[in-house]
Amino acid sequence: MPRRLLALACFALALAVLALVMMRRVEGDANASLTVYCAAGLKKPVEAIAAAYGKEFGVEVNLQYGGTGTLLSQIEVAKRGDLFIAADDGSLADAEKRKLVAEALPLAIQRPVVAVKVGNPKSIRALADLAREDVRLALANPEAASISKVSKRLLGAEWDRLAAKAVVMKPTVTELAADLQLGAIDAAIVWDAVVKQFEGLEAVELPEISSHRENASAAVLSVCQDPVAALRFARYLAAPDRGGKIFGEHGFTPAGGDPWTEKPSLVLYSGGVNRLAIEPVLKEFADREGVDLTTVYNGCGILCASMKAMGDTANPKFPDVYYACDVCFVPPVAEQFPEAVLLTETAIVIAVPEGNPAGIKTLSDLARGGLRVGLCNAEQSTLGFMTGAMLRQTGLLESVRKNVVVEVPTADFLVNQMRAGSLDAIVVYEVNVAPHPEHFDLIPLPEEFSKAVQPFAVRADSPNARLAGRLLGFLRSRSEAFEAAGFRWRGDGEAVASDQFDVPPWLKQ
Numbered sequence: 001m002p003r004r005l006l007a008l009a010c011f012a013l014a015l016a017v018l019a020l021v022m023m024r025r026v027e028g029d030a031n032a033s034l035t036v037y038c039a040a041g042l043k044k045p046v047e048a049i050a051a052a053y054g055k056e057f058g059v060e061v062n063l064q065y066g067g068t069g070t071l072l073s074q075i076e077v078a079k080r081g082d083l084f085i086a087a088d089d090g091s092l093a094d095a096e097k098r099k100l101v102a103e104a105l106p107l108a109i110q111r112p113v114v115a116v117k118v119g120n121p122k123s124i125r126a127l128a129d130l131a132r133e134d135v136r137l138a139l140a141n142p143e144a145a146s147i148s149k150v151s152k153r154l155l156g157a158e159w160d161r162l163a164a165k166a167v168v169m170k171p172t173v174t175e176l177a178a179d180l181q182l183g184a185i186d187a188a189i190v191w192d193a194v195v196k197q198f199e200g201l202e203a204v205e206l207p208e209i210s211s212h213r214e215n216a217s218a219a220v221l222s223v224c225q226d227p228v229a230a231l232r233f234a235r236y237l238a239a240p241d242r243g244g245k246i247f248g249e250h251g252f253t254p255a256g257g258d259p260w261t262e263k264p265s266l267v268l269y270s271g272g273v274n275r276l277a278i279e280p281v282l283k284e285f286a287d288r289e290g291v292d293l294t295t296v297y298n299g300c301g302i303l304c305a306s307m308k309a310m311g312d313t314a315n316p317k318f319p320d321v322y323y324a325c326d327v328c329f330v331p332p333v334a335e336q337f338p339e340a341v342l343l344t345e346t347a348i349v350i351a352v353p354e355g356n357p358a359g360i361k362t363l364s365d366l367a368r369g370g371l372r373v374g375l376c377n378a379e380q381s382t383l384g385f386m387t388g389a390m391l392r393q394t395g396l397l398e399s400v401r402k403n404v405v406v407e408v409p410t411a412d413f414l415v416n417q418m419r420a421g422s423l424d425a426i427v428v429y430e431v432n433v434a435p436h437p438e439h440f441d442l443i444p445l446p447e448e449f450s451k452a453v454q455p456f457a458v459r460a461d462s463p464n465a466r467l468a469g470r471l472l473g474f475l476r477s478r479s480e481a482f483e484a485a486g487f488r489w490r491g492d493g494e495a496v497a498s499d500q501f502d503v504p505p506w507l508k509q
Helices: 003-030 040-057 068-078 089-097 127-131 146-155 157-165 173-182 192-196 227-238 243-249 272-289 300-310 363-367 382-393 397-401 411-419 465-476 479-484
Strands: 033-039 060-066 083-086 101-110 112-117 137-140 168-170 187-191 201-204 214-221 265-271 292-298 321-323 339-353 373-376 404-408 425-429 440-444 451-458
Touching: 033 040, 033 068, 033 227, 040 060, 040 101, 040 173, 040 227, 040 243, 060 068, 068 083, 068 089, 068 146, 083 089, 083 227, 089 101, 089 146, 089 214, 101 192, 101 227, 101 243, 101 465, 112 146, 112 173, 112 192, 127 157, 137 146, 137 157, 137 173, 146 157, 146 187, 168 173, 173 187, 173 192, 173 201, 187 192, 192 201, 214 227, 227 243, 227 272, 265 272, 265 300, 265 465, 272 292, 272 339, 272 411, 272 451, 272 465, 272 479, 292 300, 300 382, 339 382, 339 411, 339 465, 363 397, 373 382, 373 411, 382 397, 382 425, 382 451, 404 411, 411 425, 451 465
Parallel strands: 033 060, 033 083, 137 168, 137 187, 265 292, 265 321, 373 404, 373 425
Antiparallel strands: 083 214, 101 214, 112 187, 112 201, 321 451, 339 425, 339 440, 339 451
């Protein structure tokens, strides 16, 4: 190759490498910093965790401290930032109500106590002692700091008497602890973990306030531009082997989180009926969290058999989450999934070609000679199991089975075969034919046999149980996706113990 061409080729290659480096540098800069608003009482551990995170991953965490109420006002005005670390559940609920935050991860548990000098020189033993003439009491401003907002709610009228007697009100709990350390006051109501961070102080527990517990939590701000980066740091804050360890070293009780991994993985087993509704929502969740989400769709009989074959949850392929087609297919794996939230409901129907050329009107009509009937397999799927139980309960099982020409694991196969003209009637979920209403007529079945309720369960010993819980919350926030797919929404209720499901006797396995 001539020298000139070689030089030009080298120059072009150098430019390409430089462009790639610059692109990566720009991308790195975009992800190299986070802005975090943090309640003042959590400053020491959060500061240490942020430093460890920066050292490990090269991310600069810009921390802004203050009273929780003050921080919320700043967030509302600034309309920028990534995370909000609240000191209590009430402040987090307030942020959610004001639509300032999205996902929240519990970090630590705190309790209100009375802080005094070591040795308790004023002999403060009861709430009444705080009102004595010889006790200089200081409180935090309830409009600014969560400790006083919580204490005010717990004490009621007694709070008003203490507030009137207080010698000073400060914006944050750390300022109260500092004043006490200097001897400017004799007592203050603060969080228990704050006392442990200031040398020379001890805590007096009062029954009126100290039995109460609050979660300190990290929540992603609604205005966050990079939720993947924000959630990654939030997971680090909560992880027992990272942030949780540092919280413990600073006197906090860690709330517990998933063990740390840069990119967590989640395995979801789902009955086939749920696929149309959840597939796009699952992708949205995985992209937002920055995690690997593996979803296995199949008949619930096959899914349960697969779990049984694995033996126990030590198998890395064992699902973290199970979203069944009906509650009757949770009891077989209730040991691994002891409770579930009922998310959706759909009906089992007879579907026939448009115009109902065979004139089918009832379940018993499926026994008429000459019909080509398609069912789901009773051993492989929830739909097949429920259909078989329905036919058995009505005394039609044997007569209808004579007309069954195909049995499949999931209803989508039946829908496709009917559209191809090879079947006269199929028993499917209503949502299976909802995307193509122009091709089918539906015959309803008796309600006592036809209702299928879809439960969502998180494995009790999943290493990513918190992540799976956030997936549940994400699905609950997207109820319109399920309704658009034809489901009836039921996901606003509390979790139900798997052994308490109301399964009819004819559906018990």
